[in-house]
Amino acid sequence: MANKEMIKKAYELAKEQYAALGVDTEAVLNKINEIKISLHCWQTDDVSGTENPDGQLSGGIQATGNYPGKARNITEIMADLEKVMSLLPGKQRVNVHALYGDFSDGAADRDAIEVKHFQGWIDWCKKQGVGMDFNGSFFSHPKADSGFTLSSKDEEVRKFWVEHLKRTREIAAEIGKQLESPCVLNTWIPDGSKDTPVDRNGMRSQLTKSLDEGFATEFPKEYMKDAVESKVFGIGAESMTVGSHDYYLGYAIKNNKMICLDNGHFHPTEVVGDKISSCLQFVDEVLLHVTRPVRWDSDHVVTLNEEVQLIASEIVRNDFIGRVNVGLDFFDASINRIGAYVVGTRATQKAFMIAMLEPTSTLVKYEENGQNFERLALLEELKTKPFGAVWDYYCLQEGVPVSEDYIAEIQAYEKEVLSKR
Incomplete structure (x- = not known):
C-alpha cells in the first residue's frame, strides 16, 4: 500500500x-478533472453486445484472445464498468453501442430500436453521475454481410441502415436530454471493397445520400452532437474504404458535423496529434478515439507513448479542451478486461497531466x-x-x-x- x-x-x-x-501544480490538479474520458462498453465483452451475444463479429471487427471473466449481460457489463470507474481519478463518461440495448422484452432489429431499449443505461448513468455517448452499430448483422451498409446500391439494404442512423440519433438526443449533458453520437460504417472497385464515386454518392437523409432532422446541440468517423482500411476492405478521411472531413466541414479521429485509422506514418489543429480550423469540435495500433488498427490497450502524448499536448497547448471529446476504443480479450480499461484510461489521463505540467x-x-x-x-x-x-x-x-x-x-x-x- x-x-x-x-x-x-x-x-x-x-x-x-x-x-x-x-x-503551478495546484492549478493543474484543478484543471485535470476537466478531461472526461468516454469509456467504451465493448471492452467488457469483446464487442459481443446484448442483441445476440453468441453471434459472429463481422465488418472488420475482431477481438482476439479468450481470457476468462467476459461479461455476459448488461448487469455484468455495468458491474464491470462500476469497478473500473472506482479505480480511476476524476469523473468519466460511458460510451454505448447500439447492439448493447436491453432486449429482454423481445428482440428489436437495428431499424426498430427505441429509447426504451436504452433507458436502463440512461438510469444507470444518472445513478453513477456520468454522461453517456452513443454509436450506431453497422456491423455484425446479416444486412451488412455484403460489405456495404449506408453506401449500398441495394435500396432495401441502404434504407434499412438509414433508418438505423435515424433511430440512433433520436435515442442519443433523448440520452442527452435526460442526463443534461450532450450525447456524442458517432457514426462509423465498415463499407469497403476487398478487391479493387470500379465505381468508387457511385459508392460515395450513395453514402452522401444516406447521410443526408439520416441527418435531416436537427436536434438541439445541448442534447446531442453528431460525429462521423473515417478509416483507412479494414479486414475485408483492404483495397478501398468508402468512408475515407478525405470523404468524412469534407462532409463534416460542409455539414457542420464533428470529425472523429481514431489514431488507429490512419497509415502508420500519419499522426493524429498533427491533425487536431488542422481540423479545428474548419469544424467546431472533434471526437477522438484513442487507441494503440500495432501495425494497423488492431486496437491495443492505450499506453503512455509519444503518439498519445502528442494528442494530449496539442489539446492542452491550444486550449482545445472544450472543443475536443475524448473517448477510448480498444478491445483486448487476451488479458484481464478490467485491467485493460484501467491501464488504458490512466495512460490517457497521464498524458493530459504531463501536457498540463509543460x-x-x-x-x-x-x-x-x-x-x-x-x-x-x-x-x-x-x-x-x-x-x-x-x-x-x-x-x-x-x-x-x-x-x-x-x-x-x-x-x-x-x-x-x-x-x-
Whole structure:
C-alpha cells in the first residue's frame, strides 16, 4: 500500500521543481478533472453486445484472445464498468453501442430500436453521475454481410441502415436530454471493397445520400452532437474504404458535423496529434478515439507513448479542451478486461497531466525567437521531471488506488467476481 506521507512529501518537492519552470501544480490538479474520458462498453465483452451475444463479429471487427471473466449481460457489463470507474481519478463518461440495448422484452432489429431499449443505461448513468455517448452499430448483422451498409446500391439494404442512423440519433438526443449533458453520437460504417472497385464515386454518392437523409432532422446541440468517423482500411476492405478521411472531413466541414479521429485509422506514418489543429480550423469540435495500433488498427490497450502524448499536448497547448471529446476504443480479450480499461484510461489521463505540467508559454517564446536549441533542451529536460509524484498525489486526493495499488484491487475482483462467470 502507498505511504500517504511519502506521497505528500514527494509532491511538495515536485511542486517546487515545476514552480521553478513557472508551472503551478495546484492549478493543474484543478484543471485535470476537466478531461472526461468516454469509456467504451465493448471492452467488457469483446464487442459481443446484448442483441445476440453468441453471434459472429463481422465488418472488420475482431477481438482476439479468450481470457476468462467476459461479461455476459448488461448487469455484468455495468458491474464491470462500476469497478473500473472506482479505480480511476476524476469523473468519466460511458460510451454505448447500439447492439448493447436491453432486449429482454423481445428482440428489436437495428431499424426498430427505441429509447426504451436504452433507458436502463440512461438510469444507470444518472445513478453513477456520468454522461453517456452513443454509436450506431453497422456491423455484425446479416444486412451488412455484403460489405456495404449506408453506401449500398441495394435500396432495401441502404434504407434499412438509414433508418438505423435515424433511430440512433433520436435515442442519443433523448440520452442527452435526460442526463443534461450532450450525447456524442458517432457514426462509423465498415463499407469497403476487398478487391479493387470500379465505381468508387457511385459508392460515395450513395453514402452522401444516406447521410443526408439520416441527418435531416436537427436536434438541439445541448442534447446531442453528431460525429462521423473515417478509416483507412479494414479486414475485408483492404483495397478501398468508402468512408475515407478525405470523404468524412469534407462532409463534416460542409455539414457542420464533428470529425472523429481514431489514431488507429490512419497509415502508420500519419499522426493524429498533427491533425487536431488542422481540423479545428474548419469544424467546431472533434471526437477522438484513442487507441494503440500495432501495425494497423488492431486496437491495443492505450499506453503512455509519444503518439498519445502528442494528442494530449496539442489539446492542452491550444486550449482545445472544450472543443475536443475524448473517448477510448480498444478491445483486448487476451488479458484481464478490467485491467485493460484501467491501464488504458490512466495512460490517457497521464498524458493530459504531463501536457498540463509543460511551461508552454516559455516553449512558444523560444520557438518564436528562433531559439530551437533551447526549445529542444527544455522539452528533453521535462521528460525526467517528477510527473509521477504529481500523478500519485492526484490519485490520493481523488481517493483511488495510488501507483500500482490498483493491480491488487483488480486481482481481488477477478478472484471474487470474474472467475465465477
